[in-house]
Amino acid sequence: MASSSPARPRARWVRDVIAPAASSTSSSPTSQQQQEEEPEILGEASPLILPEDLPQSKIVPQQLIRSFYTRYPRRIILVRHGESLGNVQPSAYTVVPDHAIPLTREGYAQATRAGEYIAEQIEKDGPSAHAHIYMSPYRRSVQTAEGIANVFPKAKVRRRQQDVQLREQDFGNFQDLDRSQRDMRERLRFGRFYYRFQNGESGADVYDRITGFQDHLVRDITAGRFSGSTTLVLVTHGLALRVFLMRWFHLTVEEFLQVYNPNNAKPIILERDVENALCNLEQKTGKFEKEDMPSHWFDADATAPWRHTKSLYRIRQESIEQLSGLTSDMCGGCCGETCELFDDQSTKPQPFD
Secondary structure (H helix, E strand, O other): OOOOOOOOOEEHHHHHHHHHHHOOOOOOHHHHHHHHHOOEEOOOOOOOOOHHHOOOOOEEOHHHHHHHHOOOOOEEEEEEOOOEHHHHOHHHHHOOOHHHOOEOHHHHHHHHHHHHHHHHHHHOOOOOOEEEEEEOOOHHHHHHHHHHHOOOOHHHEEEEEEOHHHOOOOOOOOOOHHHHHHHHHHHHHHOOOOOOOOOOOOHHHHHHHHHHHHHHHHHHHHOOOOOOOEEEEEEEOHHHHHHHHHHHHOOOHHHHHOOOOOOOOOOEEEEEOHHHHHOOOOOOOOOEEHHHOOHHHOOOOOOOOOOOHHHHEEEOHHHHHHOOOOOHHHOOOOOOOOOHHHOOOOOOOOOOO
């Protein structure tokens, strides 16, 4: 086979999915020779799709698209820490560093109940399903993560890792109650999102570091670090949790300010919803044209995603109800509405997983 550059290897995943759909078309001797000469690579996180692999009819199999996106985590669960000593006794902040504030007995019980609920969700995904837990390094968050993880068999929690970016908003060092009350009144006059506490942070500062965490998380998801049977559990704090959702759904500052913290240890669930996300494509027959394929499937050097990872997840209605002030309209149109393009059952694609 004459070529100016070495043949690029293709993954078995590509051949298994594409070959049946392409078998109806005749293959040229050149393409047959190319298949014989190119070795197979097993276990790639993101298999490379070559243009010649696509069916000549230009219609891309729905199974191909779904097999790509259903490798993403099944769900992302956000959990505010359980009830802490600071929640029931604010004076504790005057003598105990914020990062060292522990859970109360009730807080640990809340964490255990959250773990039981999360375990029920994961159990529905089959025997290979498991959790990957991220947590704030603050003591109350670590204890909450432990309470959640202890519900699972060891093999069901693949990894637990702390991430400093998930910590609580910094309100300064040891807090003086009188000064804290003055600061809170001043924050209302100045603006809650932009007010920076002395020796501490503003809400905008928290937004910046949560953006960094989220960018790395999305990059890992897109790269295939987590399997499709993974549930990501993020144990954090009230404001950080709301900022995560603000960044994920691109809420305005005004929208963010009308949303309030969920109760302690109440899971907020974002579920992978490939069917509805793909309905946003410009198609009405359930078929996807070759031109609609993501460019980075053809070029190993391209990194721009075709469907942004965030658009493949929707927030459960019950989770919206846990966040006072949040509405479905604020969630990027990805809150579980049924796809209207597939009302005709004959053209509706079947779930891949």
